[in-house]
Amino acid sequence: MNEKIPYYDCAIVGGGPAGLSLAAWLGKRGFRVVLFEKNSYPFHKVCGEYLSLESMESLLELGMPLESWELPRINTLFMSSPGGTAFTRPLKPGGVGLSRYRLDQALAARAKANGAHVLEQAKVGAVFQENEIFKLESSRGVVRAGVCCASFGRHANLDVKWKREGLKKPPNFIGVKYHVQLERPQDTIELHYFKNGYCGISPVEDGKHCICYLTTEKNLREQGNDILCLEERVLSENPFLRKALKEAVRLYKRPLTVSHVGFSRKSLIEDHVLMLGDAAGMIAPLCGNGMSMALHSSKLAADLVAQHLEGSISRDSLEKAYQGSWQSHFASRMRSGRLIQDLFLRPAAANVLVKALRPFPALIDYMVRQTHGQQPF
Template identity: 35%
Template sequence: MKKNADVVIIGGGLAGLTCGIHLSKMKLQVILIEKNEFPKHKVCGEYVSNEIKPYLDWLDLKIQDLNPTTITELEFSAPNGKLIHCTLPLGGFGISRYALDYHLYQKAIENGCEIIHDTVEDIDFKNDVFTVSTSDAKMFIAKIAIGAFGKRSNFDQKLQRNFILKKAPWLAVKGHYKGDFRNDLVGLYNFEGGYCGVSKVENDIINMCYLVNFETFKKFKNIDDFQTNIIYKNAHLKQIFTNSTPLFEKPLTISQISFEEKTAIENHILMVGDSAGLIQPLCGNGMAMAIHSAKIASELITDFFTNTIKSRKELEEKYTKSWNYNFKKRLRTGRFLASLLQNKTKSTFVMWLLIQFPFLLPRIIKRTHGKPITLNY
């Protein structure tokens, strides 16, 4: 089977689905290929910065129908339990990937985006077109290909991307719980070898998602042992975990997470979301960045098909420039902050500094977030 389209999107996470919605809204013929069915839980902090809200409204996404929590405050804790509070400069909302991804999926279909559940086996670029082959022997021909295959994929290996060749030392663990936690608060609690984000999503559910260095984690037999011996040393985390009831049979995990630099273009494929760059979760901005990157790519692709952008070279140059302008400094700041928190001496000094000068924390947050998206249409 062979089928033609204007754009083929590989991956149906936040960035891929957002591209599908946007480009279909602009009347382009879009095929999105995603191996998993919807809805599905994913390892994620599940906090979305309000900087992208104007864009979500333009896409006609009815996020309020999903009953997200409104989050305005941050609680930050050192491993020894010392706390700092601040008001988030922009604020945001809490929504599960289970609910949000499914909402985007339904909107993409409504807009006319064709979604195919299959596994991509190969992407070939030749004679200025892409040929995408799947495990079900399907073949898709398109002028533009978007890579939205997430943090780590077999295609990163096939493309021999630099980050995939380096050791990725991070493991993430996520669970949903019932318990007592403020609706308007996102908590960031540090422990030896990592940190945990806690916030409410829809239906009064608490999302707890932590990132840990695998060298720290592997000293223990299982997740329960690790949590008891390491995470519970932070009194705030111990109280939250021990007074909450898990809703999953077992936590979700993902390993080999890399925060190394990536490139926004690989073999003429436009990378979006985590495929283009993964920000440290402590910044609380990964979901917003994924959606924002989809906006940038979709606008430029639309200009390409309306001949406002005259060539593939111009398209790729403009996307790379725009991606770097919007996200490169944020990613660099995230890596720097994470390196400080992983060093016990430095993290103690940072905590002391923030306690003495509490106005610094909102300023640091601003360096990992953008201004509210402005729309020119």
């Protein structure tokens, strides 16, 4: 009976940057890969849409036409407090502005070109093992695979079934995103704090800007769950943010939102499934490096999964090596991100912290280095 069920070397649940690039890497090496994505490409996602330069070499190696896209090169950070204190610093090594809409669509095309089977409108309901082989049940059918990886965001139904560690602490943040037309420097990413939240403004392709902010669910409830009221009464207390929101020409009829966002630690392996990208834990958005970390984690996984599929390492060695590699590359960045976010989200702390940082540019540069990879992967 099992012989009638399609078999793949690797099955991937979730088609964001981590899952798609993993599919592209493994497909490029000749492995049979299937990827399940619950949406259809292209689609927008709540995301800061800044990609640090550490990712460029890897994406170019995959055949992504980044140079032809003429993406805005971002090398400056502008930061402001709720009270209007602000400073500007060079951002090293810097990055580019790139929407998830374009990145995910291009990665999906690259994965398909490399032979991966990308299933859209495919929601996975269950993953389990039978005799060392994974079986995945989805809305698009059932498949078997020798290796399974997960790269879904936030809390998915599989998280609940696995009773994952990250579910113990309830998430309490919301994210809101717009694409806008806005007169701003093309080389600058802005970070504006407001009561119990912060907002990033950065250029993306085609002359647009991304406005994306994170705040507590409590903040929104206090404004009657009305996003416009939240922006007018809370975000606009920051004079820089008030000016930006007033001048922005919004390109969406309504904002893109996401709720129940959490940043608690998560396990890297669940029932022998490797977790990548946000499924392995979300970095605080103010650190601006989530897309790059997702791409990096997929490259680490691809190298190890390939060794396992080729018979060089056992499944146990694969899992131990992946956990060790992930911790080595990302654990410190995740800790730094949580610490920085916790500090700046404390009531009244953002004004004090921004004023305290302004006379010490070396300290600002140090904080940036804690959340950005310095070398290409």
